[in-house]
Amino acid sequence: MAKEAIPGVEWVPGTGDFIKIIEEKCNGCGDCVRVCLGKCFGLRQRKAYVKGLEHCFECAACWFVCPEDAIDFSWPKGGTGFRTEFG
Amino acid sequence: MIDFYHCFAEVSDMEKYDVIVVGAGFGGPVAAKKCAEAGLHTLIVERGQRPGEKVVSGTYVPLFGAPEWIREGNPPLERAAYGWRYHFIKGGDIYLSIDVSFPFPISHGMYCRPMCTWLAEQAVKAGAELRTSTTAVDVVKDKDFVKGIVTDEGEELRCDILINSEGLQNLLAIKAGIRKKYIPDAIELCLEYDFEMDSADIDRIFDNRIEFHFAMPEEKVIAPLGQGSVVYLFPYGNSLHTCIGQFLKHDGEVAQTSKLLEEYYENYFQTKRWKEVIGPKAKLRAKMWDTCPLYVGLFPEMHSMPRCGNGILLIGDAAGFEDTSSGAGIANAWYSADIAADVAIEALKAKDTSAAFLAKYDELWQAHPVLPRSISDRGRRNLLQAQKDEATMVKLGFEQWFNSVYDLIPMLNEMKPSEIKAMLPKV
Numbered sequence: 190m191a192k193e194a195i196p197g198v199e200w201v202p203g204t205g206d207f208i209k210i211i212e213e214k215c216n217g218c219g220d221c222v223r224v225c226l227g228k229c230f231g232l233r234q235r236k237a238y239v240k241g242l243e244h245c246f247e248c249a250a251c252w253f254v255c256p257e258d259a260i261d262f263s264w265p266k267g268g269t270g271f272r273t274e275f276g
Numbered sequence: 277m278i279d280f281y282h283c284f285a286e287v288s289d290m291e292k293y294d295v296i297v298v299g300a301g302f303g304g305p306v307a308a309k310k311c312a313e314a315g316l317h318t319l320i321v322e323r324g325q326r327p328g329e330k331v332v333s334g335t336y337v338p339l340f341g342a343p344e345w346i347r348e349g350n351p352p353l354e355r356a357a358y359g360w361r362y363h364f365i366k367g368g369d370i371y372l373s374i375d376v377s378f379p380f381p382i383s384h385g386m387y388c389r390p391m392c393t394w395l396a397e398q399a400v401k402a403g404a405e406l407r408t409s410t411t412a413v414d415v416v417k418d419k420d421f422v423k424g425i426v427t428d429e430g431e432e433l434r435c436d437i438l439i440n441s442e443g444l445q446n447l448l449a450i451k452a453g454i455r456k457k458y459i460p461d462a463i464e465l466c467l468e469y470d471f472e473m474d475s476a477d478i479d480r481i482f483d484n485r486i487e488f489h490f491a492m493p494e495e496k497v498i499a500p501l502g503q504g505s506v507v508y509l510f511p512y513g514n515s516l517h518t519c520i521g522q523f524l525k526h527d528g529e530v531a532q533t534s535k536l537l538e539e540y541y542e543n544y545f546q547t548k549r550w551k552e553v554i555g556p557k558a559k560l561r562a563k564m565w566d567t568c569p570l571y572v573g574l575f576p577e578m579h580s581m582p583r584c585g586n587g588i589l590l591i592g593d594a595a596g597f598e599d600t601s602s603g604a605g606i607a608n609a610w611y612s613a614d615i616a617a618d619v620a621i622e623a624l625k626a627k628d629t630s631a632a633f634l635a636k637y638d639e640l641w642q643a644h645p646v647l648p649r650s651i652s653d654r655g656r657r658n659l660l661q662a663q664k665d666e667a668t669m670v671k672l673g674f675e676q677w678f679n680s681v682y683d684l685i686p687m688l689n690e691m692k693p694s695e696i697k698a699m700l701p702k703v
Contacts, residue, residue: 195563195564196560196561196562196563197470197561197562197563197564198562198563198564201325220530222534223530223531223532223533223534224465224524224530224531224532224533224534225534226465226467226533226534226537226565228534246332246564246565246566247330248465248565248566248567249444249445249567250460250463250465250524250533250567252445252457253457253458253459253460253463253524253567254460254524254525254530262445262447263413263447264323264411264413264428264447265323265411266411266428267323267408267409267410267411267427267428267429268323268324268325268408268409268410270330271330271564272324272325272326272329272330273329273330273332273389273562273564274329274387274389274390274562275387275389275470275515275517275561275562275564276328276329276330276331276332276333276387276388276389276468276564276566
């Protein structure tokens, strides 16, 4: 069920892979790593990869900054992902 | 009281709506309520389990121009603000403060989840249907017209007009081919903390004022102005909400927000007022972040993107109605939702949902007393230049915030500018 890793926020599992790296487009610049407060991304062999989306607030900062449009951003499945009473 | 955990409108395969509203944030329910009251078969689709639970925004909203049913309907407001305090931080301490106060509440604080849930309740009471835990993943198109949405369950829900209130990501409008994504230079990432705080302490420390803290770049407690926001402190009923923002990109460089925002907070928590006055009374209970559009109206390519198309109207952040002065787009979401609903009602009466007919939306928002200014005002953007020199920054910084007050109140509250000006301190 939902878990709380950051205070005041729950993550409901079952999101699906709502953020994906399109490898052939990724130039390995690391901008997604630089902006993500949830530390969802890493770099290996000059390509970004999704480490995990458990701390993702669905803000799409990664998608906005990617210079190559190499991030496939969609919404998590309905009723899943982050939720908070204090936003 | 509606049970939003299990809110699921039963829809037969062949059922068609007059209007589908995507997003039960601040704007969506306002549009849906008006459409439902006009007798339109209206559905709201919300991806969260409950309306507003995915909206992160330190929120004080001027209610002067809000629909009457919001102002008079006893919504879940946290606290009224009778003004602002501007603190200018130097050497870790406040060296200049200006208090701007009014004899009436200038704006009201609210948490997004309870407020959006309340708004959605009013729409449902008016006859709109609501489906929560449902993500709209695509639009249904028929020739060149948007004719509905596809849900994450693969279901097609059809309508004559789609009102998209999806927020700044605006995925459906991009899929519909009428918008492009915003550029990162116009997107701020805001890190927000929420603290429990005794209401008596809030009264004593904040005296019903919102606080904005400015600082020169070398203080490193906030992003340099123009690259981000001042520090906001929003005192609520028995809690305090703080926000520090940084643009994702500035002068061609992508900011390392993952590190910077945490650093700003660490430094801010070492400033004297926080350490000695606020911090000892505040107990952290939540940490969150979200992207927030700011200045999209100042970039011509984004300002001029369409706000409607065949069978689709955009409202709120999805339409670029952020506020370039204050960054507060919620009132704008309400204004645009109200106008979009009027146009949708007229279009369905005329049986014409073409972009040419819906362009009436553009005429109406351009004639609104607030919307055109709020997406074109350059005052805050110009602060970037002011920060080169301390005295200029203080002068221009404060004047900028005052100007947004001058603009807002006389138009909406029928007060004379001279009356407002008399209440403000000299800088």
